[in-house]
Amino acid sequence: MTQITLVTGASRGLGRSTAIAVARRGGDVVLTYMSRAGDAQAVVAEIEALGRKAVALQLDTGDVAAFAPFAERLRAALRQTWGRESFDHLVNNAGHGDYALIGQTTEAQFDRLVDVHFKGVYFLTQTLLPLIRDGGRIVNLSSGLTRTSFPGYAAYAAVKGAIEVLTRYMAKELGGRGIAVNTVAPGAIETDFGGGAVRDDPDVNRIFADITALGRAGVPDDIGPMIASLLSADHRWVNAQRVEVSGGQGI
Numbered sequence: 001m002t003q004i005t006l007v008t009g010a011s012r013g014l015g016r017s018t019a020i021a022v023a024r025r026g027g028d029v030v031l032t033y034m035s036r037a038g039d040a041q042a043v044v045a046e047i048e049a050l051g052r053k054a055v056a057l058q059l060d061t062g063d064v065a066a067f068a069p070f071a072e073r074l075r076a077a078l079r080q081t082w083g084r085e086s087f088d089h090l091v092n093n094a095g096h097g098d099y100a101l102i103g104q105t106t107e108a109q110f111d112r113l114v115d116v117h118f119k120g121v122y123f124l125t126q127t128l129l130p131l132i133r134d135g136g137r138i139v140n141l142s143s144g145l146t147r148t149s150f151p152g153y154a155a156y157a158a159v160k161g162a163i164e165v166l167t168r169y170m171a172k173e174l175g176g177r178g179i180a181v182n183t184v185a186p187g188a189i190e191t192d193f194g195g196g197a198v199r200d201d202p203d204v205n206r207i208f209a210d211i212t213a214l215g216r217a218g219v220p221d222d223i224g225p226m227i228a229s230l231l232s233a234d235h236r237w238v239n240a241q242r243v244e245v246s247g248g249q250g251i
Helices: 013-024 037-049 064-082 107-131 154-177 193-200 202-210 224-230
Strands: 004-007 028-033 054-058 087-092 132-141 180-186 242-245
Touching: 004 013, 004 064, 013 028, 013 037, 013 087, 013 224, 028 037, 028 064, 037 054, 054 064, 064 107, 087 107, 107 132, 107 154, 132 154, 132 224, 154 180, 180 224, 193 202, 224 242
Parallel strands: 004 028, 004 087, 028 054, 087 132, 132 180, 180 242
Antiparallel strands: none
């Protein structure tokens, strides 16, 4: 049976790379987007060109009230497209970058980071648990910044640290259903995330390249195929782990 992976925030960046990598490995994809409907449909078209099925659904992962209606739309999409009541893998990727020094962080910035990167992951996973197949897999996205420190990233890194703790508890509580849960922690990646600083600002890019053993910042396709691989049966005994994918950043 074809495996179906739900990837949040897959209209761009790491989510897009993950969705396409899953399709290249023979899987089908449900992808969510917040506002970039055109970009999301472009990803669907690219997946379909690979001979796989894909559906794009709108979702704000920072809005807990939207999760129950989303689950119903997801259930309908699974029935209509695949004739199924469940999916196999959940990749909690959606997020945003909002960086400020501790002394300058506003409560609104902090709350939005918590809502999207922690509270949203917690309650979206809770909402979708009845739809995840026993024996499935969950991947939560963290950051290399939970291990190394960089000024301005305190709030972002703190909520990602909470995700790493949550991952271990998920693995413990869902183990009885055979669901493995892991964290993937990317290093600095050249995307439009956080205003595209790593991609577009040569000085920022150079800073991260200089502290990375492989001598460069990462790109989305350094991450997406790794996540797709982690979802496969090749890694069936990997559980409750934090896997950093950073090229050796800050070692």
